[in-house]
Amino acid sequence: MASQTASLSSYELRNMADASMNSPVVSHTQENVAENNEIEVPSLPPTDHGKAAYLVLLGCTVLQAPIWAYSLSFGVFQAYYTTQHPLTGSPSTLATIGTTLNGVIYLSMPLTFTLLTRYPLLRRYCAPLGLLLTIISLLLSSYATSIWHLILTQGVLNALGSGLLFAPTSLYLSEWFVHRKGMAYGVIWAGKSAAGVAFPFLTTYFLNTYGAPKTLRIWCIASTILTLPLLFVLKPRLPLPTSRSPRPLSFAFLKNPTFWTLQIGNVIQSFGYLLPSAYLPSYAHDLGLPNLTGAILVALFSLASTPGGIVHGILCDRSSPTLIILLSSLGSALAVFVFWGLATESPLPLLVVFALVYGFFAGGFSSTYPGVEKELKSQDEELDTGLVMGCLLGGRGVGYVVSGPVSGGLLGVWKAGGSWGGGNEYGGVVLVTGITAVLGGWGWGWKYGRKVFC
Template sequence: MASRSGVELQNSEPTAEIEIPSLPPTDHGRDAYLVLLGCTVIQAPVWGYSLSFGVFQEYYTTSPSSPFISVSPGSIATVGTTLNGVMYLMMPLTFTLLTRYPRLRPYCGPVGLVMAVSSLIMSSFATKVWQLIASQGVLCAIGSGLLFSPTTLYLDEWFIARKGMAYGTIWAGKSLAGCVFPFIMSSLLSRFGPRTTLQAWAVSLVILTAPLLFALKPRIPISATTSRRPLSWGFLKLTSFWMLQTGNIIQSLGYLLPTTYLSSYAHTLGLPSITGALLIAVVSLASVPGSFITGLLNDHLAPTNVILISSLGSTLAVFLFWGLSSNVALLATFAVLYGFFAGGFSSTYPGVLHEMRRENSNVDTGLVMGLLLGGRGVGFVVGGPVSGGLLKGAWSMSGSSGYNSQYGPIIVATGATALFGGWGWMWKVLKGALA
């Protein structure tokens, strides 16, 4: 373990930085855990709104006072998938730029905060779907992405041997925000409508985020970094990276579909409107231990095995419980299992980083992480329009289960993408069988 940590330190920091004798230790100590705490807390303002979009979708498509009442659920869903997709899709660019030019990192947070707040205020006046896509979808995504990228790179400097635990913790923080904000947004929407809700969230975003921008700091002082550092792209030649990336993209195609459509699906069952918010919150709440435990497993097991656990668990949850659901009990069981297993998928990324470092010791972990997040964005962006098409092509069958509803194709697609999210493991087994 000691030798591996030494290699990671050497390859995740510029040569000039290693000559600094006063650098604090990695993986432990007060400073490291304060940064971990800050990176975890900032997940709330970065992801809180995007994780609550299912509640907004239900309001937009069912409330008589909504200007989007006549718009199809698939069109509104494109706003949420665009928000998540663009945020992830920009990560390869931001991670690459901030890895090559570390001095840009302190400026990203303030710029991102201004953009995110502006997007929420603009979207509060939207009356057309394209206006929602431009403000809530694109502009908010860019602002949130600029908030997220530098803090994640700070975390990558502070945690090396315990990287899985650290990333598992911040993804758990993201999930915790997802189980709180649907309730808040649902309550505000029912009392004040979308305009006041979005404007209130814009103000809250400033209050929550601004102090963290001053509190988070890199392990390597910006003044000690070179203005431009070389990048290592050798991992792009590794077949294992592309197989793992393929599974990552496939899983992300269907990952957001449950949280996007659960509220609407519960509404078709005649359940109270609060049920949708509760189910989305349960998914996020179950993702808290799922993300943390998956992150811990990455520090001890092969990444493909951890991915397999996540994929099989979420696949069974979709096919057995959402597909057969006709009451709130089965839906709640699905929400718990899907949240735990699928919600922890992003926490497999540290295992992928370890695998890439094992095969190529010169890998820049920030670049790999950026491309993994970008691959997730590809799936999210494609998944939105695909889900709209699946709804239009819904089959008509008798029965009361999820498979027999208009959401049947959505359920099957979610289960299939969850299963083939484990393609990295499948490829490894296939490769071993053919060797």
């Protein structure tokens, strides 16, 4: 197609106008937008398809490995530090490293996305700074002798670097994919899930072969080699403004009940999302299954999340996000209550089915975020979607952080009668996982219930 016709937000127009004040094409375009909000911009590469768009998508997908691989593999490091590489400090505080890591990454997203939306020029410096911080964190952690060293380097510094790598590339992806944004985000989340399948096994091999210090240094070198070329590939579609003036932002969406309805469901779903991957290994062990079973089940969970993210993203491009969120929630709940809850008589086959079904449906939940943006954008054309994405990721972080300390208290709280829930101390974990999965989709009931009764 020689030119691309697309509906652009006022944000894009301001960006183009600032970068090309004397361009007759842009001036004529802006006049057209004032009339019908649709423009034809032959000077810009097309959205949603084309070599340039797919190259950015590929780069964003590959970049998920260095961004998330350490957090996805931390359980392996935790087991190694506990048994073979003792550190100064209480072993019970090792879990704080992983909780801090995931919490800082996600909870920093609202601030990072807001700053990069208000000051777009910062985007060009953000990813290189993130890479530098991750390199420093991995190098310093390889010399750690105390647990508090790892909390600072891996839990805080590495998380800040990973967040700075993710935020600008995510904003670039939103410029390249407009009508197929759900598909695009589904692909990059699939990249994260694929890393969750491979890296725990790779980490186990390197730790057993070389030990923690050398493994972290190898990881540092590999991350640099993988990430550095991608920084030259990941470029914005829209020209960055030449002005250093802050861009005005609208937070009107925070007054929109639709946003808070979907955000509450997002936080609730996030609370229960990680419980299976945290407790499946010990649950399988208590049922008498081999120790390797737990690692395989977690890998199957990540493996099923790969197509799950893509499918849910594509569906969100074509349908209402509340409907797709409901699909994700009900599919997840069904897997929990039926396959995990009844995994006693034939535990291994049912747990395998549970990991695959739950991974597919629950793993696709975050791919609905572009659909939430689209829903809110239809109600407010001036909406900055980057702010919404940052808030949704922050909400996910809230669920993760609260889940960490609370989930330990669920063990032994309620033992299911009969064979459901294993008939053991995990009954409370299974029940809460299922309930949070159901409540994650409550936005559908709120939306259509309001139409009926209001």
